[in-house]
Amino acid sequence: MKRTGNITFGVVLLALGVILLLRNLGYLQLQWSDVFAYWYVFLILAGICLLIAGIAPNRISSGIAGVFIVLAIVGGATNGAHRTLNNHAFRWKHDWSDRDRDRSTRNFKRKQKDEAVVKPRAGRFEYDMEPAIREATFHFEGGAGEFQIAGTTGKLFEATSESTVIRYVSSIRHNKAESQATVNFHMEEGNIQLKNNQHVNRTAIQLNAAPVWTFDMAFGAGKGDFDLSALQVRRVELSTGAADIKLKLGANTDQTEVDIEAGAASVSLKVPASAGIEIRTSGILNSKEFRDFERISKNLYRSPGYDGTSKKITINYEAGLSSFEVERY
Secondary structure, eight states: OHHHHHHHHHHHHHHHHHHHHHHHTTSOOOOHHHHHTTHHHHHHHHHHHHHHHHHSOOHHHHHHHHHHHHHHHHHIIIIIHHHHHTTOSOOOOOOOOHHHHHHHHHHHHHHHHHSOOOOOEEEEEEEOOOTTOOEEEEEEEEEEEEEEEEEEOSSSEEEEEEESSOOEEEEEEEETTTTEEEEEEEEOSSOOOOOSSOOOEEEEEEEOSSSEEEEEEEEEEEEEEEEETTSEEEEEEEEESSEEEEEEEOSOSSEEEEEEEESSOEEEEEEOTTSEEEEEEEEESOEEEETTOEEEETTEEEOTTGGGOSSEEEEEEEEESOEEEEEEO
16 A cells, blocks of 8 residues: 555656756746636546556556546635636636727726625634533534644633624533533625625634534535544534534544545544544545555455454445545544
8 A cells, every 4th residue: 555655656746847847947828727627537547547557457547536636626626616606607708899899897996996805704603611511513514624633621612703794603402411512603695795806714613522422514615624532422413515524533432433424525633543444435436545544345444453452443335436545533
């Protein structure tokens, strides 16, 4: 696996080096924005590589497919989804006359003058930690953006949001009889209003380390960076579309369940080496990289010494045309 990864990485570096050399020498006129505009071509190439790897098992083809999937996600997030939100999915050419061009220029300048700069709306949310709370559930729903969970807090929940497209809302519900709390954090319902091409939509979240947490998270596209290693995690349910996801877990409970459903996504998990890890996968045309894991059956993998560990993490992964990596730390 390691040797295959080195070969794949070397091929990618060689290709990038040749492209940059030809571009600097003037033999190649290349704009990265033009390349990523055809992100769907990377999906096609990834599918071809994965089909080849499926017909004749080939780790190099699988590794190259993973590179194409990542490139497709980057291109799709910056081009495809962005243009869809802005209703610019289709463009056409028009043979303008001088009068048309002058009229268009005047309209454009008038629009620039009349349209105020949209400043991100900032939000701050927090709920106090009550000593009686033993278990907590976090429900999160987002659209396209950047979402982060990192660090701990003395509060039960703290979050900041910054968005030019829509507001975030939050609520909390207590079940004192069961010593439970449920935190809801999601985008406000309604039509997203986009007034220019400069959009911001990001959140930063911190949680208390005392309760045992259950996570139910879903977002459409973008980037998710979730460091849950300092928390006691019972269950994580994560659903996403075209996204780049990083998830880090700790070994702070006896049993942790992780369920991930993804579209054309790049998903990277870090799990503690002290825990017993079991991975079950399903779906088609997925690039998988599980370092130091033993293959038990076609879609089942376990970490070495799994049966002898007291703490277990079970990962269920279902996706199509994605890149999935699990690394022990």
